[in-house]
Structures are given as C-alpha cells and as structure tokens.
Amino acid sequence: MNISTETILNNLNDDQAAAVTTEAQNALVLAGAGSGKTRVLVHRIAWLIGAEFISPYSILAVTFTNKAAAEMRNRIAYMLKQDVNNLWIGTFHSIALRLLQIHTEVAKLPKNFQILDSDDQYRLIRRCLGDLELDEKQWPPRAIQGFINDNKNEGLRADEIENFGDFNTQTLTKIYQQYENHCQRAGLVDFAEMLLRAHELLLNNDQLLHKYQMRFSHILVDEFQDTNNIQSAFIQLLAGKNNKLFVVGDDDQSIYAWRGAKVDHILDFQNLNNNTALYKLEQNYRSTQNILDAANGVIEHNKNRLGKRLWSAQEQGDKINIYGAHSEFDEAFYVGEAIEQLLRDTIRADEIAILYRSNAQSRLLEETLIKRQIPYQIYGGLRFFERMEIKDVMAYARLVNNRHDDIGFERVINTPTRGMGLKTLNMIRNHAQINQTSLWQSAISLVKSGSLSNRAASSFTAFCSMIDELDNNHQDQILSHLFHDIIERSALKDHYLKEPPEKAQTRLENLDELINAAETHQISDEDAALGLSPLASFLAAVSLDAGDRDNEDEPHVQLMTLHSAKGLEFPIVFMVGMEQGLFPHQNSMEDFNKLQEERRLCYVGITRTEKKLFMSYATSRRLRGKITPCQPSQFLREIPNQLVQQQRGNIHPARHHRQIIDSASPYQQQIQPNTDTPYHIGQTVHHASFGEGVITDMSGKGDYLQVLVQFNQVGPKVLAAKFAKLSTN
DNA sequence: TCTACGACTATTTTT
DNA sequence: TAGTCGTAGA
Numbered sequence: 001m002n003i004s005t006e007t008i009l010n011n012l013n014d015d016q017a018a019a020v021t022t023e024a025q026n027a028l029v030l031a032g033a034g035s036g037k038t039r040v041l042v043h044r045i046a047w048l049i050g051a052e053f054i055s056p057y058s059i060l061a062v063t064f065t066n067k068a069a070a071e072m073r074n075r076i077a078y079m080l081k082q083d084v085n086n087l088w089i090g091t092f093h094s095i096a097l098r099l100l101q102i103h104t105e106v107a108k109l110p111k112n113f114q115i116l117d118s119d120d121q122y123r124l125i126r127r128c129l130g131d132l133e134l135d136e137k138q139w140p141p142r143a144i145q146g147f148i149n150d151n152k153n154e155g156l157r158a159d160e161i162e163n164f165g166d167f168n169t170q171t172l173t174k175i176y177q178q179y180e181n182h183c184q185r186a187g188l189v190d191f192a193e194m195l196l197r198a199h200e201l202l203l204n205n206d207q208l209l210h211k212y213q214m215r216f217s218h219i220l221v222d223e224f225q226d227t228n229n230i231q232s233a234f235i236q237l238l239a240g241k242n243n244k245l246f247v248v249g250d251d252d253q254s255i256y257a258w259r260g261a262k263v264d265h266i267l268d269f270q271n272l273n274n275n276t277a278l279y280k281l282e283q284n285y286r287s288t289q290n291i292l293d294a295a296n297g298v299i300e301h302n303k304n305r306l307g308k309r310l311w312s313a314q315e316q317g318d319k320i321n322i323y324g325a326h327s328e329f330d331e332a333f334y335v336g337e338a339i340e341q342l343l344r345d346t347i348r349a350d351e352i353a354i355l356y357r358s359n360a361q362s363r364l365l366e367e368t369l370i371k372r373q374i375p376y377q378i379y380g381g382l383r384f385f386e387r388m389e390i391k392d393v394m395a396y397a398r399l400v401n402n403r404h405d406d407i408g409f410e411r412v413i414n415t416p417t418r419g420m421g422l423k424t425l426n427m428i429r430n431h432a433q434i435n436q437t438s439l440w441q442s443a444i445s446l447v448k449s450g451s452l453s454n455r456a457a458s459s460f461t462a463f464c465s466m467i468d469e470l471d472n473n474h475q476d477q478i479l480s481h482l483f484h485d486i487i488e489r490s491a492l493k494d495h496y497l498k499e500p501p502e503k504a505q506t507r508l509e510n511l512d513e514l515i516n517a518a519e520t521h522q523i524s525d526e527d528a529a530l531g532l533s534p535l536a537s538f539l540a541a542v543s544l545d546a547g548d549r550d551n552e553d554e555p556h557v558q559l560m561t562l563h564s565a566k567g568l569e570f571p572i573v574f575m576v577g578m579e580q581g582l583f584p585h586q587n588s589m590e591d592f593n594k595l596q597e598e599r600r601l602c603y604v605g606i607t608r609t610e611k612k613l614f615m616s617y618a619t620s621r622r623l624r625g626k627i628t629p630c631q632p633s634q635f636l637r638e639i640p641n642q643l644v645q646q647q648r649g650n651i652h653p654a655r656h657h658r659q660i661i662d663s664a665s666p667y668q669q670q671i672q673p674n675t676d677t678p679y680h681i682g683q684t685v686h687h688a689s690f691g692e693g694v695i696t697d698m699s700g701k702g703d704y705l706q707v708l709v710q711f712n713q714v715g716p717k718v719l720a721a722k723f724a725k726l727s728t729n
Numbered sequence: 730t731c732t733a734c735g736a737c738t739a740t741t742t743t744t
Numbered sequence: 745t746a747g748t749c750g751t752a753g754a
Contacts, residue, residue: 065743093744117744191744226743259742358740360746380742417730544744563741585740601741624739625745 003050003080008043012036015281020044021051022246024277028224028269029248032310033295033607034286034569037248038068041222042075044246045087048218049080056087060216062235063091064223066545068567072222085525088216092231093191094544096198100189101530101540103208107201110187112402112536115543119386120407121145121190127410128178131433139175147172148179152192153228153260155199186406186438192230199234213240224249224269228260236272245273251306252299255563255601257593267306284310286569286610288317294613294639295606301638302596310607322636323616324649326706327720328364328577331618334647335574336368338614339557342572349375350555353570355562355605357583361576362559369557379560385542389496389507390514394542396486400471401535404438413439416495418463424456466490477534479518487511517542562605573609575602578617578633602635619649620706620718629718678728679707685726690717 009017016036019029020043031037045061048054063069069090077084088095097115100107116124125141125148151161158177163169183189189197202209219239221227224247227235239245247269254263270276284292292310299305325331339352354365362378369376384390392415398408414420431451432442444464447457466489474482487493496507518538527537558570562583577583583602588594606613617632636644636651644651679685683695685707693711705721719726 091744097744115744118742194744256742258740360739419730421730561741564743582740587740597741622745 003046005047005051008046008050008079012039012043013283015279015283016040016043019279019281020047022277022279025275026245026269026273027247027277027279028266029246029279029281030266030306030308031248031250031281032284032308033250033253033604034284035281035310036285037222037250037281038072038075040281041220041246041248042072042079044220045072045076046079049084054218056084058215058217059087059220060095060218060238061087061089061220062095062222063089064226065567066091066094068222069094091544092227092234093194096194096234097540097544098526099198099201100194101532103201106205106208107197108184109189109197113187113189114398114402114405114407115194115540116183116188116190116407117386117543118145118191119391120188121148123410124182124188124407125175125179127429128175128182130429132175132178134171134175139171144172144175144179148176149190149192150260151176152190152196153230155196155230155233157196182406185436186404187402188407195230195234199230199237202234202237209237212238213243216243218244218246221245221247222249225251225254225263225266226256226261227265228262232262232265239273250308252302252308252600253566253604255566255597255604257597267304280308282308282310284312284607287312287607288314288611290317290319290643291606291609291611291613294320294643295603297640297643298599298606298635298638299603302599318612319645320639320643321612321614321645321647322578322649322651323614323647324632324651325616325618326620328361328618328621331576331616332364332368334616335365335576335614336372336374338574339369339374340372343374347572348555349557351571352574353558353560353565353568353572353608354574354576355560355565355608356576357562357585357601358577359561361582365559365576375554375556376559377556379558379564384510384513385545387507387510389492389510392492393483393486393490393511393514394539396467396470396490396492397482397535398539399440399467400474400482400486401533401539403440403467406432406439409439412490413443413460413463416491418459419455420459420463424452427452474535479521479534479538480515482535483515483518487515562601565608566604569608569610571610572612572614573605574614574616575605576616577621578615578636579621579630580633581628581630582621582623583633583635599635599638602633617649617651620720627718627720679705679721679726683728685709685728687711687719687724687726693717 009020012020016039019027019040029040031040041061045059048059049056061072063072073084073087073089076087090098100109104111104113122141122145125144126136129136129139129141129144158173158180161169161173161176163173183193202212216238219235221235235245247266249266251263251266254261257263270278289312292312296309323331323334325334335354342352343349356362359380366376366378385394392412395408395411398405399412413425428439428443428446431446432439435442443460446452447460452460470482470485470489473485493508493511497504499507521534521538521541523532523534523537532540581589584595584598588598615636617636618630620627620629622628632649632651679695679698681695681698684692685695686692687709690709690711691713693709695707696710698705698707706718707721707724707726708718711717
C-alpha cells in the first residue's frame with residue numbers, strides 16, 4: 001500500500017478524523033449540511049484499505065444516486081492512486097440488480113429479465129386493470145402504482161397483505177397480484193421489486209446470505225436518512241451481528257418521507273445496533289455564519305431532532321435579502337434584475353441558482369431570463385431516457401434482445417402505425433392471458449390459426465421478420481449499428497418527421513445522441529463475467545441511468561426544485577415563492593409531520609448557499625388560474641430578525657392588508673413608468689360578481705395595479721385591476 | 730386512423 | 745390558466 005495514514009488524515013478536522021478512524025463496530029455519523037460528509041466516507045474507505053489493510057473486496061458502499069456513487073469511486077481511486085474495481089460501490093438499486101443478475105436462478109428470474117421504469121410500470125398496471133375488467137375511474141392507475149410500490153417498500157407481497165375483509169384493499173391486492181403474475185411471467189422487475197427481491201434472495205437462502213455476510217465485513221451507507229424500510233432491512237440483514245456498519249446522514253435533511261423514506265432508521269440506529277459510536281460533524285465549510293444562523297433558526301422549530309448546530313469559521317457575511325413582491329411577475333422581475341446586477345459584478349451565471357418548491361414556478365422565471373438573454377439551465381423534467389422517441393427505439397431494442405418482452409411489444413407493435421389497432425391488440429392480449437404466454441408468442445399462434453384479419457396478419461409477419469433481421473444483422477454486436485438500423489428500418493424517423501419541425505428536430509437530435517450513447521457504452525467486467533451481451537448490458541445500464549447530461553460549454557444559471565438541489569451548493573441562491581400554501585405547500589400545512597418535512601426542505605434550501613441568499617414572496621399570485629392573495633411563508637419569520645435585510649414588504653402577517661400600501665417596487669416602475677391609475681382610495685366601485693365596494697388600499701402600477709376592495713357583500717378582496725374590470729360609475 | 734373537443738387536474742422524484 | 749388524456753365522430 002503506497003499511502004501513509006497521515007495522508008489519509010490530512011486536512012480532516014478532529015471530528016472528521018475521529019469518525020474516519022473509529023474502532024467501534026458500528027458508527028453513526030451525523031453530518032450537517034456542508035460538513036464534509038462525502039469526504040468522511042471517502043477517507044473512511046481509504047482508511048480501511050490503506051491503514052487497516054482491509055481488502056476492497058470486503059467493502060460495500062451504498063449511495064442513492066449514480067452520481068454520488070461515481071464521485072465516490074473516483075475520489076477513492078484518486079486518493080489511493082489505485083484501481084478500486086473490486087470495491088462494491090453503487091446505488092441500492094444497482095447493487096440489488098447485480099445480486100439478481102448473479103443469482104437469476106435462485107431469484108427465480110429468467111436469465112434475460114428486464115427492468116420496468118415507472119412509466120412502463122404504469123402502462124402495465126393499466127393493462128392489468130383491463131385484464132380484470134376494472135374501471136380506471138374507480139381504480140386510478142396512479143393510486144394502484146402507489147399501493148404496489150408502498151407495499152413492496154414495506155417488504156409485502158400481495159399474498160401477505162391483510163385486507164380485514166375490506167373490499168377496497170381486497171381489490172387493490174387482487175390488482176397487485178395480477179401485476180405480479182404478469183411481471184413474473186414476462187420476466188419484468190420494477191424498481192421496488194429489485195430491492196424486495198434482492199432482500200428475499202438473501203433472507204430465504206442461508207448459504208447465499210452467509211456468503212455475502214462473510215464477504216462484506218464493512219458496509220457503508222450514504223444519506224442514511226433517506227432509506228426506506230426494505231433498504232434498511234437489506235443493510236441490517238447483510239451486516240448481521242458481526243459486520244461493521246458505518247452510516248452517514250443528517251436527520252435535518254430528510255425530505256423524502258413521502259416516498260417511503262423513514263427518518264426513524266437514523267433515529268433508531270443506535271438502539272438497533274449495539275456498539276455504535278456517534279459522531280457529529282457540525283463545522284460547516286460551505287456557508288457564511290449568517291446563512292448558517294438563518295438555517296439553524298428555522299430548523300430549531302422542529303421537534304424530535306437528534307440535535308446539531310452548524311457553525312462556520314468563515315466571516316459573518318451578508319445579511320439575507322428578503323423581497324416582498326406584489327405579484328409573481330414582480331417577483332420574477334426582481335430576480336431577473338438582481339441577477340443582471342450580479343452578472344455585471346463579475347459573478348458567473350453558473351454560480352447562481354434559483355430554487356423553488358414546485359416545477360410550475362419555473363415558467364415565469366424562464367420567460368424573464370429569456371427576455372434578458374441570461375443563459376439558464378433547468379434541472380428536472382423529462383430525463384433523456386424517458387423521452388418518447390428514446391423509449392420507442394429502446395422498445396425495439398428490447399424486442400431484439402428478448403421477443404417475449406411484453407412491455408416493448410405493447411409500445412411499438414403499432415408505432416409507427418402498421419394497422420394493428422386496438423382490436424387486434426386486444427385479441428393478442430386475451431389470447432396471451434388465456435394461454436399464459438408472451439404477446440409475441442400469442443400473436444404468432446393467432447397468425448398461424450388464421451384468427452387475425454389479413455391486414456393484421458401480414459403486418460405482424462412483416463414486423464416479425466423486421467425484428468428477426470435486426471437481430472441477425474446484429475451478430476457483429478456493435479450497438480451503434482443496431483440502433484442505427486432500428487431507427488432506419490422501423491420507419492420511426494419518418495414517423496417523427498410528421499410532427500411540427502421544431503419538435504421533430506429535437507427528436508432526431510436525441511436519436512443521434514442515443515446512437516452516441518450506444519457507441520460509447522462500455523460493457524463492464526462484471527457484466528461480461530455474467531455473460532451479458534453488449535445489448536443486454538446496455539439495456540440494464542440505461543434503466544438505472546437518469547441520463548442527465550451536464551451542460552458544459554457556457555455557464556448557465558441553474559433552475560431547480562428545492563428537492564433536486566439537495567447535495568449541491570452555489571455561491572448565490574434565490575429561494576422564490578416563499579409563501580404560505582406554496583412553501584410550506586398547502587397539502588402539507590395541516591399535518592405536523594409534513595410541515596416538519598417542509599421545514600427541513602427549507603433548511604436544505606438555505607444551506608445550499610455559500611455567500612448570498614435572496615428570498616422572495618409575492619402578496620398575490622395566480623394559482624390554478626385564480627389570482628390568490630398570499631401571506632409570506634412562516635419560515636421567513638423563523639429566521640432571526642437581525643439576519644434579515646428586508647428589501648420591501650413585511651414578512652410579519654398582515655394586519656388588514658396594510659402592507660400592500662408601502663413603497664412601490666423600484667422594479668415595477670421600470671415595467672410601467674408612471675401610469676396614472678383610474679382608481680383612488682376611498683372610491684366606490686362595482687364588480688360583476690362581488691357587487692359594490694370601496695377601495696381601501698392600492699399597490700403596484702399599470703398592469704400590475706392591485707386594489708384592496710372592501711365589498712359590502714363579501715368583505716375584503718385583493719384584486720388585480722387589469723382583470724377585475726371594476727366599474728367606477 | 731386521425732382529429733377535435735370536453736373533462737379533469739394541478740407537490741416534491743431517484744432508481 | 746394550461747396541459748394532458750380519453751372518447752366520439754369523420
């Protein structure tokens with residue numbers, strides 16, 4: 001080993017070093033935001049290999065995203081200056097998948113089983129509903145999807161669900177069962193299934209369990225606060241009584257309870273695992289003290305915390321800017337203006353992030369940035385491998401790989417249209433359902449028995465020979481050739497070209513990108529060892545790949561939801577839409593636990609900031625088509641007052657809407673300079689539905705003019721003058 | 730098979 | 745308001 005222990009401990013603070021060198025069997029590292037969490041994990045693994053001489057082969061490291069896994073692997077290799085290929089490091093899903101691939105037979109899966117993404121899963125569920133002749137109105141596929149995944153995350157199979165004679169649960173369970181049968185027959189594995197089946201694989205096979213328990217003497221888990229029940233059970237099972245568990249997490253950053261993550265796992269870790277040493281990392285290397293104080297101030301309103309208080313050796317820094325806008329337009333204008341100023345002050349665009357609670361908020365901000373010609377990049381939305389054209393081509397590829405892939409079959413049997421409409425497809429489905437075969441098989445036998453219409457029969461025969469030919473021509477195993485052929489021969493290209501030119505253009509570009517991806521796909525040693533063909537290896541890799549590619553050429557302002565900002569950091573952060581009902585979100589406001597999660601989300605947002613934080617809210621906003629008066633978010637008030645620099649407005653709850661009277665926005669004047677309004681305070685006005693009232697307050701100008709009207713019948717209302725059509729008699 | 734229109738809905742998302 | 749989705753009708 002060519003690395004000294006000093007090198008490993010170099011540049012670690014005392015707490016970090018203590019965690020890295022722990023001799024306790026188990027360790028729980030509570031790592032606050034920006035406290036060097038990944039660093040500790042990387043150094044811990046380096047320490048195990050370099051100082052304790054543990055073989056990389058005996059180490060398992062688990063993360064939640066591919067990105068985190070890749071980063072960790074690189075940093076370890078860089079530090080140790082050696083290849084760490086035999087170190088198992090990956091996401092829960094990729095590790096589970098690997099186990100299933102190695103032990104397909106024991107796991108009762110066909111050798112060429114396929115992965116279902118959530119869109120595929122949704123389609124399959126709808127098909128199951130059709131099989132069972134259930135009405136989608138009464139049994140919404142989305143809800144069923146939730147039911148199935150929730151239960152899988154709890155480790156429950158359909159036959160293990162208690163229904164207590166409840167009809168609802170009985171039906172849901174029946175659908176779950178039908179879905180499971182389908183998957184089993186067609187060799188399909190969804191994301192939750194991967195984890196569940198990998199867990200069962202070890203749980204039900206003492207020999208295998210023993211083998212892996214003997215192998216992985218050291219198990220490390222990142223983002224432990226985000227584990228769901230099955231993930232936690234999997235880790236605990238693998239760790240057994242004797243192996244060493246090293247988990248890192250932050251209870252204050254748990255923001256995924258709504259998808260099954262349980263903070264309890266981190267809260268209970270010490271009780272569950274004897275000999276656990278606790279380490280807290282509270283020194284933050286990212287943010288100024290003011291930002292940390294603000295974050296601390298907010299998160300302290302939560303109960304049941306393990307308790308941490310971030311501090312920084314950095315300067316106090318700037319105060320937090322809070323801007324009270326009149327409307328979402330005013331807010332966007334403010335953000336645009338502020339960003340332009342920052343860019344003039346030599347801040348690079350990619351040093352700036354705009355964070356919001358929900359995706360819908362991005363639109364107006366985008367428009368503003370476009371207008372000002374500020375380059376930006378949006379995170380989220382459709383991922384590369386989820387795009388329609390990509391999934392279409394992939395479906396052909398899946399059929400080439402495995403004719404019995406029903407998901408692929410359903411997707412492209414009539415795309416582009418080839419005269420195999422709903423009627424034919426239903427016939428094929430029924431026949432398959434009765435005979436328990438794949439759709440492909442079913443279609444072949446229907447053609448043989450002459451049950452299909454001539455048109456359908458001949459078009460299926462043509463489809464068949466196309467897939468076969470693609471397969472035959474692919475004997476050279478060069479993926480890019482295959483994908484090129486698929487795109488040409490399937491007539492998909494012409495199909496997309498019928499769309500509006502701009503759309504078609506993007507689609508074709510994406511297809512080129514897909515050929516690129518195929519060309520650069522490298523089959524890993526493990527995949528090769530498993531005997532996977534390049535195609536099979538590519539299909540599996542794609543299923544687990546979010547496929548977001550970073551935009552490198554020019555710096556862009558980053559726009560994303562607060563959720564997707566987790567784990568990232570930016571010198572300048574804008575948190576917009578800080579309003580009751582939007583953030584905290586309406587659906588989370590009444591429930592204590594949900595509100596706490598929203599608060600943690602706010603904490604995550606604030607702690608993304610290195611230097612300067614701008615927060616903003618609007619006193620009125622168009623929500624679901626309706627202009628709604630809004631109150632500043634309670635989280636704004638939880639920030640200690642002395643840290644705040646209030647740009648305009650007042651974050652304390654309005655008394656009789658007094659706050660909208662205050663100074664007009666300097667930014668608004670630039671939109672609509674000095675437009676005289678036809679209204680004045682004290683004026684009597686008439687509204688089509690609210691009736692007669694008196695204007696008691698006004699703010700904004702021009703298109704953005706808002707009036708507070710005290711109506712005789714319905715009381716006070718804030719109205720946008722432009723839309724309210726008030727008559728003044 | 731394609732188009733048009735009405736109904737419905739509207740947090741957060743990795744794998 | 746705006747976008748998606750399913751169905752009716754040509």
